[in-house]
Amino acid sequence: MLDPFDGSAGHGGLVGHGEDRPGAASQAAFLSGGGPTGKFQRKGEQSVEKMSELRQSYALLLGCLIEAKSSGTLITTKWQYNRISSPTYVRPENGDTSAKMECPRCKQIFTVRVESLKKxxxxxxxxxxxxxxxxxxxxxxxxxxxxxxxxxxxxxxxxxxxxxxxxxxxxxxxxxxxxxxxxxxxxKYSGIKKLRLVKSDGSVSMLTRGHKLP
Known part of the structure; x- marks a missing residue:
């Protein structure tokens, strides 16, 4: 049994719908990158919100790998999905824009591309x-x-x-x-794509280290 991250949520996921705000270091990272610093809402693994309804304002749903089991050639995984919202999460009038978010569990910063509502x-x-x-x-x-x-x-x-x-x-x-x-x-298309990890030097990577979009 492998635990990919040493997060505070543990193996069993989270219960309830409590809200967590990022720490000072995470807020500073957001502010320096021009991203939102809105509140973060965690949901239990079995309470994954379906985000198929398209709106001008949106929320991000980020999957975080919390457990992986290996049995021979078969690998089974368990994911925890976190719903991340902010007042600044508004689609552009035209084209695409980028949005930043922080994983509430492991505190890593990510960016995504967000399409306009029309597109x-x-x-x-x-x-x-x-x-x-x-x-x-x-x-x-x-x-x-x-x-x-x-x-x-x-x-x-x-x-x-x-x-x-x-x-x-x-x-x-x-x-x-x-x-x-x-x-x-x-x-289920949401127009939210291209999840990228923001490294400590500010560069982005396609290797998202146990995270994914739904």
Whole structure:
């Protein structure tokens, strides 16, 4: 059993909805970087808020790895999600902007890219609609694949039959493995992306050390 961080929350996660404010050092780091110093609200591991509703103001949801178990080649992990809010968390009118946050458990500083409400909404709806169309088309391609795949054809028509079945296999796979994930991605799309760790020298790293966005 591995404990990736020596945080005060322990292995069992947090209970209730108490609020924690960052310490003086963390506030100084935020102020020097121009980021918000708003309040931080922790929630228990099983109380992960669904942030699928897009608004002009927003909150950040940060996952922190609190436990990892290794059994042979299988590794299981346990994550604690923290909801971080601030009055300064407002989407830009156009394009993207960056926002800073601190992990309430291990006190590391991170940045994310936040899309404008219009951009995030368009992406969410596009992914949802395209994914839904592809997923529903599975009801067309799969019966056709079963129908043509079970037919016996003459040797002269074998090439055409193979081409038809092959095309249906590809279309079925796209509907299943692209359509459904795209639909689910669109449903929960928040326009908050590119989590980066802020190092002590002010540079950023893609290696987020046991943290992730939902």
């Amino acid at each position: 995030a909404t368009v992406k969410s709806r596009t992914y949802t609609v395209v994914g839904a169309v592809l997923a529903v088309s599975l009801l067309v391609w799969l019966p056709m694949l079963v129908h043509f795949g079970g037919q016996t054809v003459d040797e002269d028509a074998a090439s055409s039959a193979i081409l038809t079945v092959g095309s249906l296999v590809v279309l079925t796979a796209v509907s299943l493995f692209v359509g459904l994930p795209l639909y689910l991605s669109g449903r």
